[in-house]
Amino acid sequence: MRAITYARSGDPSVLELGERPVAEPGDAEVRVRVVVSGVNPTDWKSRTGSYGGGPEEATVPNHDGAGVIDAVGAGVDGLSVGDRVWITLAGDGRPASGTAQEFTVVPAGRVFPLPANADFELGASTGIPAITAHRALTVGDGGATRLRPGALSGRTILVAGGAGAVGNAAIQLARWAGATVISTVSRESKATLATAAGAHHVVEYTKADAADAIRGIAPDGVDLVVEVAAGANAELDLAVLRPRGTISIYANDGGAPFELDVRRNMGLNTRYQFVLLYTVGWDRITAAAEDINHAIEDEAYRVGEQAGLPLHRYQLEDTAAAHAAVENNAVGKVLITVAAT
Incomplete structure (x- = not known):
């Protein structure tokens, strides 16, 4: 499969497109065919080493994304092959699981159903921004x-x-x-x-x-x-x-x-x-995801110019340019199209 990786910290030029094997999901994991990957400030800050230290292995960037479940490991309940989903914190503690690749394997708890009235671009835009906002509003x-x-x-x-x-x-x-x-x-x-x-x-x-x-x-x-x-x-x-x-x-x-x-x-x-999602606790993240999905179902949470969040679209091979856009404070949401729907 095609994947973006970086093996050292640095500017967007360290991001490289290559081939990686498709991994199998283990217990309590699912594999998702990624359709859209979302870029957040935390993604480029991790890439530059702003949080301390560099990558210890080839790292796939980007925590947020949306796609379709492709395989399900043992012990997973409530998620099935073919489900449309959105993902958040995909690469937290899992360098190979970022969403800037055609398939990613993540713990099932990091995957949430994508409401029927939502497209993959909305799903990939949701994770870190919306859950951060939810936490900030409920304290x-x-x-x-x-x-x-x-x-x-x-x-x-x-x-x-x-x-x-x-x-x-x-x-x-x-x-x-x-x-x-x-x-x-x-x-x-x-x-x-x-x-x-x-x-x-x-x-x-x-x-x-x-x-x-x-x-x-x-x-x-x-x-x-x-x-x-x-x-x-x-x-x-x-x-x-x-x-x-x-x-x-x-x-x-x-x-x-x-x-x-x-x-x-x-x-x-x-x-x-x-507020920082990495340590807020998965119980709170799961509760936030449920509430956000209800807002999406009510058509109260949207993206795009009409919702005040212009979308900037890139292809997988242009991930470096997508990261540069976020790093340079692009107004709106930067998305990477990974695969056709």
Whole structure:
């Protein structure tokens, strides 16, 4: 089969197209014929060695994907050959199992049914962004731990960076769950995307009156912030957070130092929750996947320009260019077509 691998850390040029044998699934594993592979920032950061160390063996990149189950190992329940599925964290601890290849073998717990009304591009776009957003939305003090229509009714959610993949997912899921959604963006073109995703209000955080604009919408403060740039947005977040509000941090884009103002945070009784899927626990990931699938079935979770997340499509042999696009902050979702449907 055709597969992309890298044997050393580096820029996108270390990614090479070659042939690998098709592996057989073991106990509690399934083999998936990959149709579309999704690229996330964690994929290129792993490739560059940003998390420390280099690959100890040839590594297939990309954690997210969608396709069709091709073979099932012993002890697998609820999944069958021919099922359409989406995958997440495919390569976590399994260097040979990334989705940038024609077939991948993964533990059955990393595979979820793809709803009948969803195509493979939606499936490949779902995993890490949507589950991260789900976790960020369900950690508020006294708030919902699962998402469904009405679960966030009466809550006001601020989504920083609403034009990004996680921000887009957070907007869609929060709106589906009944929240009032405010999003911050850097410029007007991104405001259009956040609005398409479903944000009720969009504020340009680069403007001096951003905090006043948010307070004008939520005079008592926002209940929860989904934060992509913890350091850069620390002051704004505290200026608009209500007492006992929550700030969910899943990234620190821009790399600005993140410093806590102890007195102000104590006064607000602020709750901070850091979010990283690698250690969040598979029970939470599975619960999130169930909720996200319900949102997809309700046609409340979508991708594409009409949903505020433009798609950038590449072929498997162009995986290096796909990684470069994500590394260079392409606005939207980068997908790799691996096989014809």
